[in-house]
Structures are given as structure tokens and as C-alpha cells.
Amino acid sequence: MDRVRILDPRILGTTSNRLIAPEAPARLAAELTGAELVSVERRGKFMWMPLHTGARAAAAPPVPAGARAEPRPARALSVHLGMSGQFRVHDAADPVHRHTRAILDLERPGRERLELRFVDQRIFGHLGIDDLVESHGTPAPRAASHIALDPLDPRYDPEHTARRIQAKRTGMKPALLDQTFVSGIGNIYADEALFAARVHPLAPTRTTRISRIRAALAAAAAVMRDSLAQGGTSFDALYVHVNGESGYFERSLQVYGRAGLPCLRCGTAIERLVIGGRSSHVCPRCQRQPRSR
DNA sequence: ATTTTGTCCTGCGAGC
């Protein structure tokens, strides 16, 4: 990484720390400049790129075949996408979108350089440097170490997740949204998963049969896989690929945003509930109301 | 101790 520009220092803040030290942008730039990004890891909406800061290729002696070329990175560029954050890949000559908060210049050996631009309209996102610590058997930024694996992770254990959810005293939708159980399920995919599994969002986890919890988790994984295959859910230009292209999953949504419209399975009008300050979409016939409220 | 609520932020559309 060559040059780092922080266009809006607020992107360096987090939910718990909105105070941005005046020297924070320069500190981040200094740590990133010269570091090598060799991989991108992800867990839910947390994303990180371990920083290889060892000797540069030009100065380093040849590494014997089979030996580790670099020590295991101790730090990472740590990113949370918030709700509207996204990385976009650009040429330096491309016009800079007004919501661009940071620009990382990447030099690539033998290829033309490019810019990785962090665009985030609502600034719920975050950019920073964080220590890598052991979490769920793999290194993860300290700030994300409590975040569970997501359903698309090969190490994800749905049975364990289902049991943990059942042990918690809450509703099925809040449980799916709780990133310490399973990550990557947001408001939209939670509604879709519960509809697919015919589970009511307010169904108490303690009294919901484990098979129903398993079904909801399996449905969430399926929804995420399907969505990914279609490029994600693009309501508008906020939710696009690194190249700016939209996803098409919005066309596949079964309940989310369909309040008042007929259920695609039974024709009953979809209802909109507010759960924890977030809207929930539910078919009152397909997803039986829990007995107590 | 555990669960719920409010806050951070911008842009857009509805209503006046």
C-alpha cells in the first residue's frame, strides 16, 4: 500500500468511540503505508485484511520452497461496513464519489495500480487497525473476536448454534440477529429465513422446538447462498459490487417490504410488526403467532 | 445478570 487518504475522519470512529483524535488519520496512514495486503477475511459485516509488514521483496533474501515467506500477521486493516459501507475498485482517474471516506492506493507488482475506495453514505461503517487475536479457532480483529462464524463459513456448526439459541430467553428474530450466535444475518435475511421456515419472529426461543430452530438457521443459510449467487440485495445504488454493479436478490424477496401485499404462498396479507425498533414482515397464516405476547 | 432501548448518520419521501 502506497498512499492512504482519509477524506472524512469520522470513518475512523466506532459506535463506542466517536471521538476522533486529530492525529488519527496520519497514524492510520503511517501504519498502512508500505504494508502488504495479501488476503481478505470476513465474518458477518466485519472484514479485515491482515497486514504483512515484513521486509519487502526487493530487500528480502530468497525464501526456500515450503518455508513461510512471512511471519503470521499480528495486525490487520479492520473494517466494518456498517449499513451503507462498501469498497469500490477504481482507477485513479475515475471521479470520486461524494460519499467516499477513504482512498487506499494499491501498487501491484507487474500490474497497474488501483485505488480501493471506501464509500459510506451514512458513516455507520468503520476503518481502523486492530490486533489479531484467536477467535473461533482463527485469527480475528479484537473488535470482532466475539462475533460468531457466519453460516457460509466451513467451520460453522448449526447444531451448536441452534442449542445456544434455544438456551437464550428471547424471540426467534432477535436471536437470528444476535451476531454472537451466528453472524451475517441482517434484518432482511432474518425476515426471509423465518418466512421460509414458517417460524414467527416473536416465537420464544425457549419453547420453540429445536427442529424449528434448525430449520430457521438452514433457511438463513439458504437465503444467504441464493442472494450471493444473485449478487446480493440492491435496493438502490448503496448496495452494489466493487465494480458498481447491482445485485438482483431484491426481486427474490418473499416477505421483506411486502406489507399489505398477498403472501406468495397462501395469499394472506403480509403484516408489518415492529420488533426491537426494526420492522418485521410476517405472514400471519404461514407463521403462526406465538400464544403469549 | 441478562435483556431492552437509544444512539450514531444521511438521504429520501410523505405530509403540511
Next chain:
DNA sequence: TGCTCGCAGGACAAAA
């Protein structure tokens, strides 16, 4: 036309 209001979303400190 121009304003205010409510809403959207994820994470987590603060309150209950």
C-alpha cells in the same frame, strides 16, 4: 416551494 418528520440499517453502551 420549503419545511419537518419518520424511516432505513448494525453494533453496542447505557439503562432497565
